Amino acid sequence: MHLPAAFEMDAGGAFALIEQHPLAQLVVASPDGLLATPVPLIARGNTLVGHLARANTVWRHAGPALALFTGAQAYVSPNWYPSKHEHGKAVPTWNYETVHVHGTLVIHDDDEWKLPVLTALTDRFEAAHPVPWKVTDAPADYLAAMTRGVVGLELTNLRVDAKSKFSQNRSDDDRAGVIDGLSRGDADAQAVATQMGRRAVPDSGT
Numbered sequence: 001m002h003l004p005a006a007f008e009m010d011a012g013g014a015f016a017l018i019e020q021h022p023l024a025q026l027v028v029a030s031p032d033g034l035l036a037t038p039v040p041l042i043a044r045g046n047t048l049v050g051h052l053a054r055a056n057t058v059w060r061h062a063g064p065a066l067a068l069f070t071g072a073q074a075y076v077s078p079n080w081y082p083s084k085h086e087h088g089k090a091v092p093t094w095n096y097e098t099v100h101v102h103g104t105l106v107i108h109d110d111d112e113w114k115l116p117v118l119t120a121l122t123d124r125f126e127a128a129h130p131v132p133w134k135v136t137d138a139p140a141d142y143l144a145a146m147t148r149g150v151v152g153l154e155l156t157n158l159r160v161d162a163k164s165k166f167s168q169n170r171s172d173d174d175r176a177g178v179i180d181g182l183s184r185g186d187a188d189a190q191a192v193a194t195q196m197g198r199r200a201v202p203d204s205g206t
Helices: 011-020 081-086 111-126 140-148 172-183 187-198
Strands: 024-028 033-040 041-046 047-053 063-076 093-108 149-167
Touching: 011 041, 011 093, 011 149, 024 093, 033 047, 041 111, 047 093, 047 111, 063 172, 063 187, 081 140, 081 172, 093 111, 093 187, 111 140, 111 149, 140 149, 172 187
Parallel strands: none
Antiparallel strands: 024 033, 024 063, 041 047, 047 149, 063 093, 093 149
């Protein structure tokens, strides 16, 4: 990933993004070329874990893998830069946050490994519900059949590249203009404006 110093995100920010946006695009190499599939992944210790349907052939290609996570993202119009109206030297761009996790994909197909991961995933995503559904709510025989139908994924030996491109290379006034413009847009644009507003504005030209 192209990662200018102004846009670097630290490890804490990277894993916070993964926590907030856990649906990854998992990319693996196969004899027929690259394969990718969406899969939610959560952190467990120094690894990322999840599961795929047994019928999804991506899991058959254990080894080097890349998980791509995307956070807030939106188009940025040059019309939002006050500086554009002074000298015209501005072009469109895109603001976004992304985390690329390189690692080794390890497959687990035993219930002793899969059930705790299935439970952790369920507890994580049900936590906000008034009455969270639990794995143990399902009949035992049904749960056993569903567990047989998936394989466990573990991404180990992680190397994380993380980027937060939120106009840090623009002046204070231009950044304020972008926030204002995005605030008038759709939900994605407003999410970027919110993220930009949470960050301290750097000195002009940095």
